[in-house]
Amino acid sequence: QVQLQESGPGLVKPSETLSLTCTVSGDSISNYYWSWIRQPPGKGLEWMGYIYSSGSTNYNPSLKSRVTISVDTSKNHFSLQLSSVTAADTAVYYCARERRAGGYVVFDYWGQGTLVTVSS
Amino acid sequence: DIVMTQSPDSLAVSLGERATINCKSSQSVLYSSNNKNYLAWYQQKPGQPPNLLIYWASTRESGVPDRFSGSGSGTDFTLTISSLQAEDAAVYYCQQYYSTPYTFGQGTKLEIK
Secondary structure (H helix, E strand, C coil): CCEEEEECCCEECCCCCEEEEEEEECCCCCCCEEEEEEECCCCCCEEEEEEECCCCEEECCCCCCCEEEEEECCCCEEEEEECCCCHHHCEEEEEEEEEEECCEEEEEEECCCEEEEECC | CCCEEEECCEEEECCCCCEEEEEEECCCCEECCCCEECEEEEEECCCCCCEEEEECCCEECCCCCCCEEEEEECCEEEEEECCCCHHHCEEEEEEECCCCCCEECCCEEEEEC
């Protein structure tokens, strides 16, 4: 059974960089696409970007200048960095695996999510 | 970006009754080369991540009860729960994967009346 677990600080100061890691267990991180998705409290879902195990990335243009996703296949984890954060970046951050087959792209495994609050 | 708009924002349905949630995309998510709609539905319960229900607009994910069904094409889609069970109380999201950035609807909160 594939499991994903987010880790990182739950509180980040405004203008600083948010850093989270998603550790994958139960399967290799290789040959899959991995995404970060966030959800502000009481609101909807926003896809932030994905990384393939080779390191290629695709970011949401709304965040493109601030977001970086990286992968470490030796540790079977991938990471998110979001710079210059503001209160608007307060959200539950989820990592998720993309399943791609025959052209569809769905998120079939998710972490439990981690709440990151931006506050001084 | 493709904007996904769901309706209603919330609804209350009695146990055993039918629930219908609509999703409209700002442009077609039907890919002409394979005649497939690039749309998925997710269910999210409080304190949990979303759970995949349907992809290709109408294909149920393995393990999803057959009371859940999806329909529609192009820009207009529907998620139907044929006979509502207590465990179906949740927020439902549609999501397009026709193009990046992948986008979700704002969610529809389904409550038991």
